[in-house]
Amino acid sequence: ERWLLLPRRGIHILDPNRHDSSKMGFLVKGKPLSWKESDKVREYVKKHGVEQFIHIWKKNKDREDLDFLWGDEVEGFLCQLTEKEGKKAIKLSLRGSEVLEKLKEAEKEETEKAEEKAGCGTCPPSVIFHPEYGCFMIETTPSAPYGGFVRDLRCVEANMRLRRAKVKEHLKTGEVYSTMTTYPLMGVDKFTLPPHDPNGPVAKSQYVPDQLINPHPRFATLTANIRTRRGSKVDIRVPMFKDKNTPPADTEIHMDAMAFGMGCCCLQTTFLARNLEEARSLYDHLAVLGPIMLALTAATPLYRGRVADTDVRWSVISQSVDDRTPEERGEVPEAKEKALKKSRYDSISLFIADAANAYFKDKYNDLNVKFDKEAFDRMRKEGLDEILAKHIAHLWIRDPLVIYQSRVELDDTKDVDHFENIQSTNWQSVRFKPPPNSDIGWRVEFRTMEVQLTDFENAAFTVFIALVSRAILAFALNLYIPISKVDDNMHTAHKRDAVTSHKFHWRQDLGSTISQHMLKKNGGTTVTNPLKSTSGSNNGGLKASGFMRSIIEVKESEFRDDTLDNFCRVKADNRFVLVYGELDEKGESWCPGCSRALPIVEAKLKSFQSSTALLKLPVSMKLFKDNEKHPYRIQERLNIQSIPTLIRVGAKGIFDTPLASKWCTDTFCVNQYMAYSAAKRLRGGSTKALLKEDSKGNDSISETTIKKIMLGQGGSEPLGLIPIVHAYLDMIECDSETRKVVNGYLDLIADRASGKLMTAATWIRRYVELHPEYKKDSKLNEPLVHDLMNTLDR
Known part of the structure; x- marks a missing residue:
């Protein structure tokens, strides 16, 4: 979760x-x-x-x-x-x-x-x-x-x-x-x-x-x-x-x-x-x-x-x-x-x-x-x-x-x-x-x-x-x-x-990378692509939101990145590869070098483009480092709390769920170039902000009700904050138990905004x-x- x-x-x-x-x-x-x-x-x-x-x-x-x-x-x-x-x-x-x-x-x-x-x-x-x-x-x-x-x-x-x-x-x-x-x-x-x-x-x-x-x-x-x-x-x-x-x-x-x-x-x-x-x-x-x-x-x-x-x-x-x-x-x-x-x-x-x-x-x-x-x-x-x-x-x-x-x-x-x-x-x-x-x-x-x-x-x-x-x-x-x-x-x-009974000044164009057509009537979303990330702005993207995109289950396979000459082997039975990063500028792959370094996982990655890292159970992680032969690998057993440390160095890792009987010698050898590039993008990337202004060059700001601020204009801009929150919950694939609780909270706020429920x-x-x-x-x-x-x- x-x-x-x-x-x-x-x-x-x-x-x-x-x-x-x-x-x-x-x-x-x-x-x-x-x-x-x-x-x-x-x-x-x-x-x-x-x-x-x-x-x-x-x-x-x-x-x-x-x-x-x-x-x-x-x-x-x-x-x-x-x-x-x-x-x-x-x-x-x-x-x-x-x-x-x-x-x-x-x-x-x-x-x-x-x-x-x-x-x-x-x-x-x-x-x-x-x-x-x-x-x-x-x-x-x-x-x-x-x-x-x-x-x-x-x-x-x-x-x-x-x-x-x-x-x-x-x-x-x-x-x-x-x-x-x-x-x-x-x-x-x-x-x-x-x-x-x-x-x-x-x-x-x-x-x-x-x-x-x-x-x-x-x-x-x-x-x-x-x-x-x-x-x-x-x-x-x-x-x-x-x-x-x-x-x-x-x-x-x-x-x-x-x-x-x-x-x-x-x-x-x-x-x-x-x-x-x-x-x-x-x-x-x-x-x-x-x-x-x-x-x-x-x-x-x-x-x-x-x-x-x-x-x-x-x-x-x-x-x-x-x-x-x-x-x-x-x-x-x-x-x-x-x-x-x-x-x-x-x-x-x-x-x-x-x-x-x-x-x-x-x-x-x-x-x-x-x-x-x-x-x-x-x-x-x-x-x-x-x-x-x-x-x-x-x-x-x-x-x-x-x-x-x-x-x-x-x-x-x-x-x-x-x-x-x-x-x-x-x-x-x-x-x-x-x-x-x-x-x-x-x-x-x-x-x-x-x-x-x-x-x-x-x-x-x-x-x-x-x-x-x-x-x-x-x-x-x-x-x-x-x-x-x-x-x-x-x-x-x-x-x-x-x-x-009163209106508030509010921006009519929220300048968002999420658009109205992505929102379903029930508050869901049809997002098919995660947010892209480009340098030069501090708004949006993985850097700002902080969430990881997917945990990808992979089959046992063996492949080689000929360019970097790094041999990688993945074995999975109750194991998952955690992938950091996002679509590249062309929207073709999740991490820099991903299409070259992980060709077998690539297809699986694309099927999870709208996913977020959801850990269903507490897990453990380990990576291996042999200082003499493989200077870019880390050899230590890590618990789940160490993931932020791994993000800082851009590492990829293999997860072992509590269902697995033993660690054995299964390894996921990290492609150092790919890891470094992904880490650099995570730390430095963000969504480029595009301001939409009217022909006079003025911001579109008008007085509107809290009902419209919260629930939207019924199919037109601006988007309501509650539908946007629903879209966010969909994008991070919030689990059903939590979603039920949160939906109750959002219903309360929606009813307050519409006047169905009184304020205190x-x-x-x-x-x-x-x-x-x-x-x-x-x-x-x-x-x-x-x-x-x-x-x-x-």
């Missing part, structure tokens, strides 16, 4: 030394400096953060990661439900830190036992729990990344169910762990358990107490420093839903603390890219998808005991950490040159694909983006290209918010704290994540999705975005639209019922509207929210 590439167990791709939380950055032991105390070292930290990135870039700019690894993060919160003598009550439970400690104790034992049993290609054996901003919150992730096996797609929901079950094991009677985005009564009266008063010294909020902030000193420091730098409390305003009995004066929901935003729960995914170029391209395309997925996952219609006229959390979080000064917010006319358009939590402002990307055009970066000129010049001097240097320099217009007293003077060649200090507190819709000083490569984090009410939904959207990310690369899709239109889409995504936000609205406690005045009370949370828990 094979999807893209083999996983490496024992590392985590979400964040280095995963002791932090996704939104909050590193949780370091030590004393953080107050804003005043950090005055003397902020510029030092910024300067050395740039030096640390330069070192990372130089060390990893040519790095290749042949494994496809990915992961998810799901956040939830605790609340306590009670009912005495018919009186229903609910409180936000502040036991998150206590429950987390119990989970970590159990996690250590269970993970060790599970990893002893876990073999290559298995689902992550356990789970990991992390702290978040609120001490009522718990974040969960798989204990190891998902890998490139098709069956990993089936692991996601099972792992999410396991996480929820483990949290529930440590809850008290009446306590609920919910994956709802917000606690609806946050900021209403004494809403916490135990109860606390607002107006604490950290947040100075009139609505929420400081005691709900995670006890780690980083969180309180972050809260206080944002407020101090800003010069006032944060000012969050959301339009209120106007119902029949809503008072005319009630037009907004007001909130005044970071907890209202960073107390929101999210669903995030992270993908390991093959290399720097792929990470940059994927970053751009996922940024375009960000608003679409935000609207599809809409789940946040309730704040501070009120019903909002918006459906998603994004702008609330953005306002909750907006540390811009009055000058930076544009409130001082004589200081317009200092104005910054966005909060440090917002959608991206720059695409970052390199100049070799045939789809990217400078005109797409149509925002006037401010950047740190000194940081930019320093990076350009060290060899960074203009686009990437500008991206980092744009992040550097922000100040570091939390500096640890003991972590100021560091070795820039070994530590990344100063870089991560600013990088991790630029909370954008997509995050470009350079390799830290560990066994992790270039990654892209997708951050816009709202957490869903059920594990099935969370798994559906996690798997969908993973498959879309692969389809973008495999089919060389072009999703580019101007950044300003991405921003417009983000605003549209906030609107009530945006999925079915719409469902919650309907529940509130129909509840007998609701007075049509846009207000919530404890009995109503008690019943809502009780229903969701069931």
Whole structure:
């Protein structure tokens, strides 16, 4: 069973030394400096953060990661439900830190036992729990990344169910762990358990107490420093839903603390890219998808005991950490040159694909983006290209918010704290994540999705975005639209019922190597040729998608490549030859030299032109090397995890399934020339991008519904993302068991897009509207929210 590439167990791709939380950055032991105390070292930290990135870039700019690894993060919160003598009550439970400690104790034992049993290609054996901003919150992730096996797609929901079950094991009677985005009564009266008063010294909020902030000193420091730098409390305003009995004066929901935003729960995914170029391209395309997925996952219609006229959390979080000064917010006319358009939590402002990307055009970066000129010049001097240097320099217009007293003077060649200090507190819709000083490569984090009410939904959207990310690369899709239109889409995504009632800017020509006639009505594909690969572009092909084409069964035969004078013998009984590579420029053979080197296998290869490497069973591999007689052969027994190593040297190998009785002396002698050529093509090849533009030379971009974005135009361009995912699944020959599961996920998303199924936000609205406690005045009370949370828990 094979999807893209083999996983490496024992590392985590979400964040280095995963002791932090996704939104909050590193949780370091030590004393953080107050804003005043950090005055003397902020510029030092910024300067050395740039030096640390330069070192990372130089060390990893040519790095290749042949494994496809990915992961998810799901956040939830605790609340306590009670009912005495018919009186229903609910409180936000502040036991998150206590429950987390119990989970970590159990996690250590269970993970060790599970990893002893876990073999290559298995689902992550356990789970990991992390702290978040609120001490009522718990974040969960798989204990190891998902890998490139098709069956990993089936692991996601099972792992999410396991996480929820483990949290529930440590809850008290009446306590609920919910994956709802917000606690609806946050900021209403004494809403916490135990109860606390607002107006604490950290947040100075009139609505929420400081005691709900995670006890780690980083969180309180972050809260206080944002407020101090800003010069006032944060000012969050959301339009209120106007119902029949809503008072005319009630037009907004007001909130005044970071907890209202960073107390929101999210669903995030992270993908390991093959290399720097792929990470940059994927970053751009996922940024375009960000608003679409935000609207599809809409789940946040309730704040501070009120019903909002918006459906998603994004702008609330953005306002909750907006540390811009009055000058930076544009409130001082004589200081317009200092104005910054966005909060440090917002959608991206720059695409970052390199100049070799045939789809990217400078005109797409149509925002006037401010950047740190000194940081930019320093990076350009060290060899960074203009686009990437500008991206980092744009992040550097922000100040570091939390500096640890003991972590100021560091070795820039070994530590990344100063870089991560600013990088991790630029909370954008997509995050470009350079390799830290560990066994992790270039990654892209997708951050816009709202957490869903059920594990099935969370798994559906996690798997969908993973498959879309692969389809973008495999089919060389072009999703580019101007950044300003991405921003417009983000605003549209906030609107009530945006999925079915509003339109989004979308590219009409996706520039793909897959065309409409390849798609069947049932979502299948009639692809007869795999993607070709030509040099000069970083879009598509084997290099980008990472999957191997076929495992070919061959009969015992003997043949010779007279040109290279290499004798090759293959014997097969339950054995398979793994072939890397693809059709050549003429479409005649799979690998350079394949028609000469493997004439007997050639016919078999052609019959598998639309296939992908699918390993039905765990296998072992071995190649032989006799240094004296055959310097190009490798003599060692290898397990399945070694395939990426073989790809790096371009080796071909013989597989021995568990059904085979013994290895004997059967060998597959590698043609070194062919192997080298294939490896070179794998590393350097990619599908050439062909942009189709109208006669005026303008990109074809128009406003369209999410239904059409997801399902297509019914036989015309553009193709829908769901049919494209189906085509991708067909091309990789997804097994029937996995396909059944994934089809269920895709059906959910298709029904959401078409309006057949409600978003979580719409469902919650309907529940509130129909509840007998609701007075049509846009207000919530404890009995109503008690019943809502009780229903969701069931």
